[in-house]
């Protein structure tokens with residue numbers, strides 16, 4: 192405690208006004224929507240997380256699992272580390288790398304593995320993490336053409352976990368738009384998509400390089416994306432969209448089976464594009480040929496036998512001849528293995544059963560081993576390729592927990608109010624338990640206990656919902672039980688963190704301090720990243736300060752009323768420097784901004800700045816605008832429909848300025864803002880279309896003579 196005493200932190204409002212600090216514990220930090228619900232406690236909920244930091248998050252968000260194979264450990268702390276708070280209104284995203292790489296896109300998102308990330312995060316008890324992340328792609332600035340993706344499929348399958356069909360229905364128009372983003376790259380003659388992305392301008396110019404082949408991966412993703420749109424259209428009762436996308440999915444699947452399935456090799460393979468008018472498949476099996484099954488392709492036919500190649504000494508298990516080839520080319524890639532595990536599970540549960548439970552569990556266990564560094568790595572050698580610090584330690588590019596929950600334990604989410612439990616369990620397993628996973632608004636526990644002595648729940652198979660037992664029986668093996676559940680409502684209204692600043696030092700909200708250790712920066716206290724490490728390498732600290740006290744100050748762009756403050760503190764005494772203290776993250780929570788007024792100074796600014804202006808009601812506005820300026824509002828809740836937008840601005844020029852209004856990534860309207868001689872005026876436009884849920888409204892353009900105060904919507 193003593194180490195904290197030298198820190199005085201101050202949450203200041205702005206240089207202009209000082210506000211009254213109101214603290215209400217109910218508002219922070221965001222807790223799961225169903226925090227009042229209690230589950231069961233058969234397992235120890237303390238010891239498994241005792242070596243981790245951020246225990247509150249873990250306790251409130253993860254299911255506890257017990258299985259006989261101890262290699263298969265959970266990876267929740269890794270997922271936790273990748274949650275980044277971006278900006279109020281946009282909320283959380285999942286990063287791929289904690290330290291941004293050069294090719295990361297808006298807010299440090301990378302869409303390549305977003306499908307895996309959604310699959311993983313769908314099991315967090317708090318729904319808002321993955322809701323926010325999905326909307327960063329469906330409505331926000333996430334780049335959905337940087338890499339090929341199955342985000343729409345993941346969105347739909349996620350709706351089967353939380354049971355929130357309305358959230359998915361709200362995204363239906365966005366899903367169709369994201370699908371059509373790929374139209375220009377679709378090869379109409381071949382009937383499917385090439386492995387690279389052609390620039391929208393055409394002329395064979397590449398937007399993103401890739402193999403000049405038709406691949407089983409992308410085409411399977413797109414079948415799944417089309418079917419996800421059809422399924423969500425079905426939720427919405429929109430039969431036209433449903434039948435269109437059902438047809439698109441079927442045609443694409445047929446093209447995959449016609450051209451990418453090699454009867455000779457009994458495997459899905461690539462088809463090289465250039466000089467190959469007959470679309471002859473290549474010779475040589477690659478792991479990517481096993482991706483389609485997890486998306487439901489090839490399961491009904493006799494194609495699923497291809498998976499046996501994974502376990503074949505003449506196939507993927509072949510001993511390697513050349514050590515140099517081995518180190519370069521034969522490695523495990525978590526992104527790919529995560530797909531393969533889901534394909535194996537789909538094949539196991541499919542109509543043909545060419546693989547065994549032991550094979551599945553062995554693959555999963557080996558994969559878990561590869562996630563260790565100095566343990567027992569797989570497949571061939573004790574080294575990681577491309578292992579570099581600040582890069583490889585936390586690489587959120589695959590799934591781990593989802594393969595245990597849905598893969599192994601067989602918690603198979605359903606779109607109606609039921610739950611299928613169909614584990615892929617080796618014969619010699621006598622028990623397993625998964626406790627308190629969030630499902631359709633409930634907390635569910637599933638216990639298997641062959642002789643009934645371990646959990647003593649009155650049978651070999653028991654299910655609990657919100658702590659109440661709903662099943663106790665001795666089912667035949669293998670277990671395959673469909674369980675009906677009550678309807679439960681999920682409330683929302685998650686607080687927002689108004690201190691988070693994704694833009695960097697020097698932007699609002701601003702962090703500065705009376706002293707900062709030379710290797711750190713006050714900005715690190717509000718950058719939205721919280722590293723749960725022994726020594727969190729992302730903090731403000733007064734290590735080696737010579738003063739008796741130091742102040743960390745957060746300055747907001749306008750006066751704010753706040754509900755509560757969360758401090759993630761680190762005692763910097765460990766470095767041997769007296770009584771220094773680090774602030775890993777400082778979060779300031781308020782209820783969600785409910786409008787109708789949204790201040791421009793709270794939005795995410797690019798090529799624009801917060802400027803003081805006594806003539807404006809909030810005392811500050813957005814200025815220093817130019818042609819390429821972006822003023823991005825987010826979190827504008829709506830029931831959907833056509834609304835009126837009122838923009839408060841001033842223009843001290845004599846000519847009118849045009850501003851484009853983009854809603855959820857679609858340009859809708861151009862506003863003509865006439866001269867106001869520097870006074871604030873309101874420009875009203877009608878016919879702005881919002882979607883149900885959280886909207887992103889972006890203003891584009893401007894000039895140095897223009898200032899924007901707020902929008903009212």
Ligand SMILES: *[C@@H]1O[C@H](CO)[C@@H](O)[C@H](O)[C@H]1NC(C)=O
Pocket residue numbers: 259260617619620
């Ligand atoms: C089950 O059998 C497999 C294969 O023999 C073995 O590797 C594993 O350790 C056994 N597991 C248990 C829980 O007995």
Ligand SMILES: *[C@@H]1O[C@H](CO)[C@@H](O)[C@H](O)[C@H]1NC(C)=O
Pocket residue numbers: 296334335336337398399
């Ligand atoms: C998405 O990423 C690709 C590849 O880096 C780039 O060409 C494209 O301009 C990006 N799109 C957006 C909207 O940022």
Ligand SMILES: *[C@@H]1O[C@H](CO)[C@@H](O)[C@H](O)[C@H]1NC(C)=O
Pocket residue numbers: 431432435
């Ligand atoms: C369905 O597809 C047809 C033909 O491609 C298209 O004209 C129509 O607009 C689509 N309808 C919907 C609701 O998407």
Ligand SMILES: *[C@@H]1O[C@H](CO)[C@@H](O)[C@H](O)[C@H]1NC(C)=O
Pocket residue numbers: 454492493494
């Ligand atoms: C099963 O495989 C054989 C050999 O590749 C093929 O001739 C046959 O059409 C396949 N059957 C189905 C239902 O796909």
Ligand SMILES: *[C@@H]1O[C@H](CO)[C@@H](O)[C@H](O)[C@H]1NC(C)=O
Pocket residue numbers: 290580581728
């Ligand atoms: C990791 O990145 C942080 C932030 O960019 C930097 O301060 C730190 O020195 C880096 N550490 C290593 C070992 O490269």
Ligand SMILES: *[C@@H]1O[C@H](CO)[C@@H](O)[C@H](O)[C@H]1NC(C)=O
Pocket residue numbers: 605607608609673675676
């Ligand atoms: C849910 O759907 C499954 C099939 O997908 C069906 O067998 C079951 O009866 C349905 N359950 C409820 C509660 O509607």
Ligand SMILES: *[C@@H]1O[C@H](CO)[C@@H](O)[C@H](O)[C@H]1NC(C)=O
Pocket residue numbers: 703704705742743744
């Ligand atoms: C932060 O910067 C402001 C403006 O320059 C200054 O008034 C304030 O004293 C600084 N705060 C701290 C804690 O150094």
Ligand SMILES: *[C@@H]1O[C@H](CO)[C@@H](O)[C@H](O)[C@H]1NC(C)=O
Pocket residue numbers: 199738739740741
């Ligand atoms: C903090 O230090 C300043 C001078 O460095 C001193 O004036 C002030 O009284 C100190 N405040 C506390 C609470 O110790």
Ligand SMILES: *[C@@H]1O[C@H](CO)[C@@H](O)[C@H](O)[C@H]1NC(C)=O
Pocket residue numbers: 843844845895896
């Ligand atoms: C408008 O205001 C800006 C910023 O204060 C100033 O640079 C510019 O000269 C003004 N223009 C006119 C026409 O008054």
